[in-house]
Amino acid sequence: MTDHEFPDVASMKPCIRPDMFDFEGVFLTRFFTDNWENVKNFQARPDDILIATYPKAGYSAIKNPRTTWVSYILDLLYFGNDENQTSQPIVQRVPFLESCFQEFSTISGTEMADNLPTSPRLIKTHLPVQLVPKSFWEQNSRVVYVARNAKDNAVSYFHFDRMNMVQPEPGDWDSYLDKFMQGQNVFGSWFDHVSGWWQKKRSYPNMLYMFFEDLSEDTGREVNRLCSFLGLSTSVQEKEKITKGVQFDAMKQNTLINHVTIPFLDCKISPFMRKGKVGDWKSHFTVAQNERFDEVYKQKMKNSGVTFRTEI
Numbered sequence: 001m002t003d004h005e006f007p008d009v010a011s012m013k014p015c016i017r018p019d020m021f022d023f024e025g026v027f028l029t030r031f032f033t034d035n036w037e038n039v040k041n042f043q044a045r046p047d048d049i050l051i052a053t054y055p056k057a058g059y060s061a062i063k064n065p066r067t068t069w070v071s072y073i074l075d076l077l078y079f080g081n082d083e084n085q086t087s088q089p090i091v092q093r094v095p096f097l098e099s100c101f102q103e104f105s106t107i108s109g110t111e112m113a114d115n116l117p118t119s120p121r122l123i124k125t126h127l128p129v130q131l132v133p134k135s136f137w138e139q140n141s142r143v144v145y146v147a148r149n150a151k152d153n154a155v156s157y158f159h160f161d162r163m164n165m166v167q168p169e170p171g172d173w174d175s176y177l178d179k180f181m182q183g184q185n186v187f188g189s190w191f192d193h194v195s196g197w198w199q200k201k202r203s204y205p206n207m208l209y210m211f212f213e214d215l216s217e218d219t220g221r222e223v224n225r226l227c228s229f230l231g232l233s234t235s236v237q238e239k240e241k242i243t244k245g246v247q248f249d250a251m252k253q254n255t256l257i258n259h260v261t262i263p264f265l266d267c268k269i270s271p272f273m274r275k276g277k278v279g280d281w282k283s284h285f286t287v288a289q290n291e292r293f294d295e296v297y298k299q300k301m302k303n304s305g306v307t308f309r310t311e312i
């Protein structure tokens, strides 16, 4: 088996479904803490681009290339014409910084990032802002944060936890939603994550804060925003091509992107590229769940300053 291959999923099942534990105030699993010294001491570079999201907000990266949408857009903007690059799965093109899946890979996220031959390096993280390695701030690296409304994010994360054998068991939807409201998810509370990064943006100008809902409403406009932020003079034709290539249906068909080859993701339970919709929460939340959620949301987000759209 090479560095980038996985064992057959059937043979892996007994050793997976890890426990979640409190790590410096945030729920994580060992897959994100086993390499912590190297994560903490990771040496960022001034031209690095860190793509940060709460899980399932549309960014997609090690064997587990996720935060897919914006990673793929950035990858195409920088390396779309480099066949060498685009023939690799996106998990290898955009390393997942804190990941360390020792059972499945001999290479950690930090090693993969250190070995990246490209410049700039595109690096993905799901860490809450306070756990990001300090060298990113010291080097003034660019950061693209992508946020998704809490309701759709909860639904998407629930289905992902059902199909991802390296995440804790999600249980049923009702109890999952309760845990989500209490912040008991891998990578911690959605509320703290989106608010913490929003807060950081105030003191760190080298960050673009994007919304899944905006990408969904007008992908071309958001590609333009990314180009402005990054100082790219990509041609109109190229931007149009990229915008077309990153639509949900096109990405769902692309096996280098859609993760069907990652053995611990069981796409028979739920596909990685599931629905990609704004407002899908309506087909999951009961009236009672929605009322409960709105109450908790109001309370937890009252001082955050960031607003979301739950439909477009």
Ligand SMILES: Nc1ncnc2c1ncn2[C@@H]1O[C@H](COP(=O)(O)OS(=O)(=O)O)[C@@H](OP(=O)(O)O)[C@H]1O
Binding pocket: 053, 054, 055, 056, 057, 058, 059, 060, 061, 065, 066, 067, 068, 069, 152, 155, 156, 157, 159, 160, 216, 246, 247, 248, 251, 272, 273, 274, 275, 276, 277, 280
């Ligand atoms: N191009 C495009 N258009 C619309 N929606 C898209 C797109 N790319 C990714 N997605 C949706 O984003 C969700 C996955 O988020 P991530 O890629 O951040 O997942 S991960 O945290 O990295 O595993 C997941 O959302 P759900 O379908 O609602 O589950 C993906 O379908």
